[in-house]
Amino acid sequence: MxxxxxxxxxxxxxxxxxxxxxxxxxxxxxxxxxxxxxxxxxxxxxxxxxxxxxxxxxxxxxxxxxxxxxxxxxxxxxxxxxxxxxxxPVRGPGxxxxxxxxxxxxxxxxxxxxxxxxxxxxxxxxxxxxxxxxxxxxxxxxxxxxxxxxxxxxxxxxxxxxxxxxxxxxxxxxxxxxxxxxxxxxxxxxxxxxxxxxxxxxxxxxxxxxxxxxxxxxxxxxxxxxxxxxxxxxxxxxxxxxxxxxxxxxxxRTSPGGSIIPAPGGDLGAAVSEAAAAVLDSVAVGISGGGVPHYEVMFLVRGTDEPRIDKLRDRLAALGDSVVVVGDGSQTWSAHVHCADAGAAVEAGLAAGTLSGIRIETLTRSGHAIEGAADRAILAVASGAGAVRLFEDAGATVLEGDVTSELLLEAIRGVARREVLVLPNGALPAHELVAVSVAARDGQREVLMLPCGSMVQGLAALSMHDAGRAAADDAFAMSEAAAGTRWGALRVAPERALTMVGMCEAGDGLGLVGHDVVVIDSDVAAAGRTLLDRMLGLGGELVTMLVGCAAPEGLSVELAGHVAAGFPGVEVVVYPGGQVGDVVQIGVE
CATH class of the missing domain: 1.25.40.340 (DhaL domain)
Structure with missing residues (x-):
């Protein structure tokens, strides 16, 4: 057990x-x-x-x-x-x-x-x-x-x-x-x-x-x-x-405390055998017109019915393999496919109903890049255990905590890949990032520093990563995703201070868009609601919230409810980031 x-x-x-x-x-x-x-x-x-x-x-x-x-x-x-x-939920007695x-x-x-x-x-x-x-x-x-x-x-x-x-x-x-x-x-x-x-x-x-x-x-x-x-x-x-x-x-073999002690001679991280890889290569031939499935595509479908879902399943099966389309019993379906044409898979979903939660990831073999994929790594700076996990689960190497130029340079040099794309996520000012980038480049490594001023922008950029593209094209697509994400933060003022919108007192809620304070309110939750109104006033389809370690209980639920009530159709995703400083970090796409 x-x-x-x-x-x-x-x-x-x-x-x-x-x-x-x-x-x-x-x-x-x-x-x-x-x-x-x-x-x-x-x-x-x-x-x-x-x-x-x-x-x-x-x-x-x-x-x-x-x-x-x-x-x-x-x-x-x-x-x-x-x-x-x-x-x-509808609770029972008591x-x-x-x-x-x-x-x-x-x-x-x-x-x-x-x-x-x-x-x-x-x-x-x-x-x-x-x-x-x-x-x-x-x-x-x-x-x-x-x-x-x-x-x-x-x-x-x-x-x-x-x-x-x-x-x-x-x-x-x-x-x-x-x-x-x-x-x-x-x-x-x-x-x-x-x-x-x-x-x-x-x-x-x-x-x-x-x-x-x-x-x-x-x-x-x-x-x-x-x-x-x-x-x-x-x-x-x-x-x-x-x-x-x-x-x-x-x-x-069980230790006195009950935990398994691995027996010698086995390596849990061992790579797949060449024979197994060869079998997989032969199986993959012929999928989607002879192309190897480069992408894992997942999305949620709502506003549809069983006949349209059956058609979606058949269409995805024609595009690739590993097709699964399931429902939750309450008119929401989750779809999954491995295919060579991610765009066609998404189009099939759009024909079936209303899509949300679209995920497109490049498929890689354990320890080996798939055919066409580059010798490339993503290095991201992140703060907070939850945020670190988000970046790691998306395939990035993470440099955690307070970061200096020296630490970032050391981390880049420690990445054993020829191409390194860096998501600084606002950890250092621009001139220091340029200096690190220049110092890190050598004949063995190419370093591309992406313009991500926050972790929510970094997550948006990472969602567009494709190791099958040339490094410059991959960096461009990721940078474009970061630039297309407006970001802000809800903070608590540590002391009385003058901001661009007036004087704040210690304990006030501060709403920032980028690095500029645009909202001051004695009620932190009210400041968050006003900040969301300001950010969504310019439009948006998706709000991502990273909740900090000092967030009051129930704050994220209140803010998500505010978006749902005031901006119908806008999807909200909430993650516990665990970061210090930002009570909530917000991205709008």
Whole structure:
């Protein structure tokens, strides 16, 4: 059981909303624990070593969605949290959240926040649970229903199901749960988890690319983590699993504290074998007119119906592979495809309904750039644990904290790539950045300093990064995205001072556009609302908020609600940045 010691209060006949939320939190912690292990197993459908990261990000969205449904939370946490304000709970007697409400919130938030193919499939497992607990808590009977429903949803969502993957293991878990003769929750959960573990071990015999690489399926390994945590929360014996590595699963050795000690000889970060890469190259030929799928495209679709979604699934299947289109049960669908023509995939989505949350990322092999991709790295300066995670999850190397010219120069020289694109994010004045850029260039390295004055501009720039372009073209596209993002900040005045709009007192809320104070208000939240009005008065389709570590509880919810009420159609995304200084950093695109 994740190599950790788990204390349970005894077997439970059913899981209510509180217990389901506890299970979600325990699963989130377990996926964090196993992230590197799962990433290292990732060779299918693309060996980009991000399955563990994607599962973790999706489960984080689900847990935060459930926590938001139980009431306002502080925005200062150090993990990313997309805005899921569409989830509106109706509490039961005494304000207690039912299993139905918690499960529905988790399923919806997971669909909205899903990352990657595996994340979308995970969202359907949560939707299966949500459907099964519509009339009561999660019992042994409804667990059987949940797993069967999840397996059906996943099969229906995939354009070309491939055996030896997450869906095969989910099928086996559902079958074992259905066949379990015992009638208590822990026993049924244990049967499902053990069935999944057995099926996981068999995945290399079903899928050649896994067999060539000597690994089990990464997504299925993540599903096993989910089921093992369910066994533990139901009060069963916490399962102990092998540490799954390249070549063969290894027998675990457990430390006195309960954590797994890796056996010698295995490298969780080992690159994919050349044989596996060759198999993937042969599989990729013929996709989208013979082109190798360079992009992972994801987006949310609303304002549509099942027939149009079916057409979207077929169109995406014609453009590429790894197609998954799933719903949250409340008229929102999440779509995913690997393809060579990202623009065509987005156009297919536009034909199906109203799009939001569009993500386009370049696919890379673990340790190797894909054909056409450059020997290039992104170095970003960031402050705050949540903001650092955002940049890291997007593929950047991060220089954290208070940065000097010397530290930035040292960090650039430490990047082992020929081309380095730097996102300074306002850390240093322009003349110092020019000096660093000149000093960092040599015969071995080209350095391009991008004009990003804030972290929200840096995130906008990073969303346009494409390693398949020439460095100058990539830098231009990223710079254009940064320039197209108006940025501002909500701060608290540390002392009495004269600003360009008048005198402020210590404790006043200050609204800045760029580096200029444009709003002063004794109420910090009121200053934030006025600042948003000023920034959106010039137009905008997307507002991104990075919430600082000192933000008052509920502030981000209030500001997001203000945008929704005053600017219909504008999408709001809220992330806990954890930065010091800016109570909220705001970007408008």
């Amino acid at each position: 994740c190599g950790r010691t788990v204390t349970v209060p005894g077997e439970l006949d059913a899981l209510d909303g509180t217990a389901l939320l506890s299970w979600g939190r325990a699963t989130l912690a377990a996926l964090e624990h196993h992230r590197d292990e799962i990433n290292a197993l990732n060779v299918f459908p693309v060996p980009d070593s991000d399955t563990g990261t994607n599962l973790l990000a999706t489960m984080r969205a689900a847990v935060h969605g459930a926590e938001d449904a139980t009431g306002p939370r502080s925005g200062s946490e150090d993990s990313q949290r997309p805005d899921v304000s569409q989830v509106t 304000g207690v959240m039912s299993a139905r409400e918690i499960a529905a919130a988790m399923a919806r938030a997971a669909t909205v926040g899903a990352r990657g193919n595996s994340g979308i499939i995970l969202s359907q497992v949560l939707r299966g649970i949500s459907d099964a607990v519509a009339d009561g808590p999660l019992t042994e009977r409804s667990l059987r229903v949940a797993l069967r429903q999840a397996a059906r949803l996943v099969r229906e969502a995939l354009s070309s199901p491939v055996e030896g993957t997450m869906l095969t293991v989910l099928d086996r878990a559902a079958e074992r749960a259905a066949d379990c003769a015992e009638e208590d929750l822990a026993a049924v959960a244990s049967a499902a988890a053990d069935g999944a573990a057995k099926a996981l071990g068999e995945t290399p015999t079903q899928l050649g690319v896994l067999r060539e690489a000597g690994v089990v399926d990464a997504g299925a390994r993540g599903l096993l983590v989910l089921l093992d945590e369910l066994v533990a929360i139901a009060g069963g014996s916490a399962p102990t699993r092998p540490v799954y590595r390249r070549d063969a699963p290894m027998r675990p």
